[in-house]
Amino acid sequence: MTVTDIPDVPDMARMRRETGQKLRASMARHGVDVLVLIGNSKVSYATGVSWPLGDSGLAHVDRPVAVILADDPEPHVFLPFREGAVPGAELAAGHLHDPVYLEYDEGTELFAGQLAELVPAGAVIAVDELTGAMRRIQHRLFPGGLVDAGRIISEAKATKTADELACMRRALRITEEAMADVERALAPGVRQVDLSGRFVRRAFELGATANVLDPIWQVMPPSRAEGVWTIHGDLALPLLTTERELARGDVLWVDVSVSWGGYCSDFGRTWVVGQDPSPRQRAQFRRWTEIVDAVHAVTRAGATGAELTKAAIEAHGDGTRPWVKHFYLGHGLGVDAAEMPFVGTDLGDQFDQSVVLEAGNILVLEPIVWEDGTGGYRAEEVMLITDDGYIMLSDYPFTPYGD
Numbered sequence: 094m095t096v097t098d099i100p101d102v103p104d105m106a107r108m109r110r111e112t113g114q115k116l117r118a119s120m121a122r123h124g125v126d127v128l129v130l131i132g133n134s135k136v137s138y139a140t141g142v143s144w145p146l147g148d149s150g151l152a153h154v155d156r157p158v159a160v161i162l163a164d165d166p167e168p169h170v171f172l173p174f175r176e177g178a179v180p181g182a183e184l185a186a187g188h189l190h191d192p193v194y195l196e197y198d199e200g201t202e203l204f205a206g207q208l209a210e211l212v213p214a215g216a217v218i219a220v221d222e223l224t225g226a227m228r229r230i231q232h233r234l235f236p237g238g239l240v241d242a243g244r245i246i247s248e249a250k251a252t253k254t255a256d257e258l259a260c261m262r263r264a265l266r267i268t269e270e271a272m273a274d275v276e277r278a279l280a281p282g283v284r285q286v287d288l289s290g291r292f293v294r295r296a297f298e299l300g301a302t303a304n305v306l307d308p309i310w311q312v313m314p315p316s317r318a319e320g321v322w323t324i325h326g327d328l329a330l331p332l333l334t335t336e337r338e339l340a341r342g343d344v345l346w347v348d349v350s351v352s353w354g355g356y357c358s359d360f361g362r363t364w365v366v367g368q369d370p371s372p373r374q375r376a377q378f379r380r381w382t383e384i385v386d387a388v389h390a391v392t393r394a395g396a397t398g399a400e401l402t403k404a405a406i407e408a409h410g411d412g413t414r415p416w417v418k419h420f421y422l423g424h425g426l427g428v429d430a431a432e433m434p435f436v437g438t439d440l441g442d443q444f445d446q447s448v449v450l451e452a453g454n455i456l457v458l459e460p461i462v463w464e465d466g467t468g469g470y471r472a473e474e475v476m477l478i479t480d481d482g483y484i485m486l487s488d489y490p491f492t493p494y495g496d
Contacts (some may be wrong), residue, residue: 095229099258103354108256109141112249113166119249120163126216128161128242129208131195133219134428135159135246137355140168140187141239143302154196158204160211171204171210201226205234218247228362247433251425252453257356258477260413264301264358264487265475268351269420269489271295272360276492281341283366285310285334292349301351305358305430309348310334311470327418328463337452341367344374350430357430359457361473362489370494377462377470378494384408384415384460387457392456394480398436405437405460415460426455426475454478455486 101263116139122127130136136159137143158171160400168187170417173194188209194200203226212218219242227234238292253261274295275288289308296304309331314320321329331348343366350359365374387408391400402414405422409415412436416422422437434448450456456476463469490496 098255099262100255100422101259103256103259103263105141105256105354106223108254108260109121110166110441111254112138112257113168115245115248115252116161116167117243119161119351120219122140122248123219123240123245125219125240125242125245126163127212127218128159128245129218129283130159130161130242130246131156131224132221134360135242136170138246138250138428140170141310142170142172143352143355150151154194157197160208162211171207194379195224197228198226198229201230201234205230208234213465229414251433252451253427253455253477254282254453257324257427258486260354260356261358261475264351264353264356265360265486265488267296267299267301267353268349268358269359269487270299271301271351272347272349272362272489276364279339279345279364279366282341283339286334286336286369289334296351301353302355303352304350305352306348306350308334309346310339311346311348312337312339313344313346315468316465317463318465323419325418328461330417339366346469346471348473355428356428357428359426359430359475360487360489361471362460362491363468363470363472363494365468366491371467373464374470375494377464377467378491380409380496381415381460381462381470381472384462388458388460389483390478392450392478392483394450394452394478395453396450398445398450399442401443402437403443409460409462415462417461420459422460423456426457450478452478452480456483457477 098470104448130139136157139161140159142157155173160169169190170416171190173192173195194203195204215237219240221242238496271292275292278291288310293304311330311332317328345364347364348361350357384405389402390399391404400420405415416437418439421435425432425434434454436445436448456478458474459473461469461471476483477486
């Protein structure tokens with residue numbers, strides 16, 4: 094695949110057909126007849142329903158539920174009603190059902206009856222998660238037992254179609270344009286929440302459909318010892334945004350994500366408030382670019398996660414991993430802001446050996462260079478994996494550190 098293969102405007106109907114085919118192929122490989130999905134991003138991937146959950150108090154109640162049958166190309170969606178919304182308007186094609194509320198016994202009983210009508214006897218059913226109410230009548234919901242749907246979904250969405258990439262590229266463009274507006278406003282005395290407000294407002298003006306991540310503008314401590322305590326002794330991040338006023342010389346680690354068409358962006362940079370980086374800080378940025386270049390050199394379809402981590406560690410120069418212990422060197426991106434493939438997790442080298450990159454994977458590379466006394470350097474690059482290497486999808490300058 095090349096950049097020219099990614100359309101400027103995604104064909105949403107074609108995307109739904111192609112993702113549906115990938116999903117049912119994954120079901121067939123695992124011998125599964127039916128998927129029951131209640132996780133919001135998984136439902137979005139399987140059905141096309143975009144249902145942003147901005148109110149955490151409703152996140153587990155007011156959400157769609159999907160039932161995917163192996164022998165039916167159209168999904169069954171139990172869609173909540175919302176004031177001012179047209180029920181089913183987000184559903185391009187499929188069977189629309191009345192809402193069910195699976196946090197409650199009454200809603201789960203209703204769903205059990207409807208599921209029995211849809212699912213043939215003896216069917217193998219996979220479920221992504223269970224509520225407490227579902228567990229209480231699990232034997233009635235799934236009389237033949239159930240399997241975990243997580244791997245089925247992960248395998249299906251690991252490689253992206255051209256239209257999925259078009260959605261992601263639109264989300265990335267929105268994010269980068271909004272972040273340029275924020276960077277222009279960066280100055281001593283500006284509060285972290287002011288930056289969040291500016292970013293979210295501009296992102297929605299540009300067409301974002303959801304703010305996926307509470308924007309992070311983390312002021313990095315001069316040393317680990319002066320930072321927030323962590324159980325593993327490494328840096329604490331990300332920390333929540335507050336009304337803290339930024340001061341000249343503050344080093345900000347920035348992280349944001351929005352969604353367009355159900356697909357996420359990811360953005361990370363390091364900024365310095367009100368002044369240029371010091372020579373020592375610029376040297377950290379140069380080390381970061383050396384690490385990224387080393388990883389780029391081995392990135393291609395067929396490479397393992399272990400090859401990427403080995404390249405990063407060797408380029409870091411001191412034998413340690415250039416990323417914090419509770420995160421990773423890189424992660425996938427799609428309907429979730431972080432999804433497979435994960436590279437460099439705390440699952441260890443054996444897991445990284447098992448991660449084999451495929452053409453069509455998205456990898457967000459995010460190494461960290463840290464040295465006490467500087468605030469460190471972190472940035473993120475979004476790449477599309479190809480047979481012979483990668484295509485860069487993110488395109489934002491590294492100001493104020495360099496090009």
